[in-house]
Amino acid sequence: MKEQFNEALGNLIEKLQGWFNTTIEYIPNFILAILVMVAAFFAARYISKIVGKLVSKKIEQDSIKNAIARVSAVVVVALGLFIALGVMNLGKALTSLLAGAGVVGLAIGLALQGTLANTFAGLILSFRKKIRIGDWVETTGYSGEVMDINLKDFTLKESDNNIVVIPNKTILDNPLKNYSLTTKMRVFLECGVGYESDLEKVEQLTKEVIANTFDQVEKPEDVEFYYTEFGGSSINYLCRFWIDAESMLEKLKAKTKAIIEIKKAYDKEDINVPFPIRTLQFDNQLNIETPNNKGDFNKN
Template sequence: MRMQDMEPVKEITNKLDGWLETLINNLPNIAVALVVLIISYFISRLVFRFTLKLTDKRIKQKSISKLVARFTAVIVVLVGLFLALGALNLGKALTGLLTGAGISGLVVGLALQGTLSNTISGIVLAFRKNLRLGDWIETNGYAGEVVDINLNYFVLREADNNTVVIPNKLIIENPFKNYTLTKKMRVSLECGVGYESDLEKVEQVTKDTIAKHYNQKELGKKVEFYYTEFGASSINYLCRFWIEGESGLDRLKAKSNAIINIKKVYNQEGFNIPFPIRTLQVDSPINIQEAERK
């Protein structure tokens, strides 16, 4: 065999020898890297379980609590991977990996900007103490009971049993009113009485009727009564009182009950609740006959 034909074989043999020597020299580092990866894997499992138990106590949404637990576990694995690469003296590979991860993260973030925004908002909402499942809230023009908070959207059930799905980021970006945080709410009732009525007596009877059915002293409040205007056919007033309630339905029930009881008392006292009256003017028969002749 000619020497020229043997040169490629020698080059391959030399490379294999070099790789084998490098492998043998790096066996301790490889062993350390493998140990680091195995330890990080088991630590990530422990962190996942611990985080899941911790988040389950504060977050009722299973999907969000599992996401948080997985996220912490992935961080532990990534730290182990970076340590293993460092043990193998692969600094350039580690730098390239970080650079590639940064660029990839930027591209994915721009492509999924809306989805990621909703996901992050869902996690933030899950940790909010002033917003829980079962609360009655009003936000973005809708009012209802909070039935679900997941990674993408927020679900409300309105009083008519319709379901409203709202992106999480809209809940974060816009104000909301939570009726459940307070056990008291004020009810406003508007009505009117006839001009012939004794206004002072109307005020006292109305206050007594409301206080009889809704004890204001127990709530630390009082019934408020104000005459507001001279209407077309009545003198109108505004009555405000407090109830124990947490939802819009409680307010509607209290207002309806107050109207029923006030009407009963007004009937007993002879108070008139007038309705609009219109006077129709009809031309006399003489004017009608003259119009027909023309």
């Protein structure tokens, strides 16, 4: 019994000595690993600030700018962790960590597929030069001013002051019309005049009214005017001209102003803008027949 105890005690002392020697041997590596992690931490903070400043020159959205800065900091810290594990000769631990990270990343990717798709779509939209906050755009049946682009959704404010929130992935997968990319918009105006009207006079008068109403139209010849059809109660025309505008709201205001001024000019010149009229004409006399007691009809 005493011999077994002495043997066990000897094995324990031998183990402790081995651990002590290993600890002494790895103290420099351990200290170096700690220094690597501390350096990685401060480097991550510094790089995060630099990335944030660089990204702010390209992206206006604070949410996406902060997200990119944080991702860069995480990458630097992760790189420092891998270097520290390598310094401590923990190759197996490093391999296991990478394998575990891969499995966890795959599981998270499958579970958050839609969220990640919106996140990456938000990053792509933020770097697009043709879409900026304040632009007037039209997409997926909605039209309005771009209020925000974040990692989740795309926010529009319509002309009636309603807010529309659209997932980023939907914006990226569908056509988008940006009215703010150009400083000019074309106004389309359709109307009709009576058949008794002098068509040449109507054309000239309409062009002059548009040219006198809008400073962007220098002369009447810049206004496009086309008669389009013989309508049911009027001869219809299409009038087109350019204005300086970057939103649909400005375009609607210009169209409203044009209609008001054209109506005033037509009233002054006695030009009729007819509305549909239905005329019922009875050329034949109506016979009223009443049945008699025998079942036949008598004409009155």
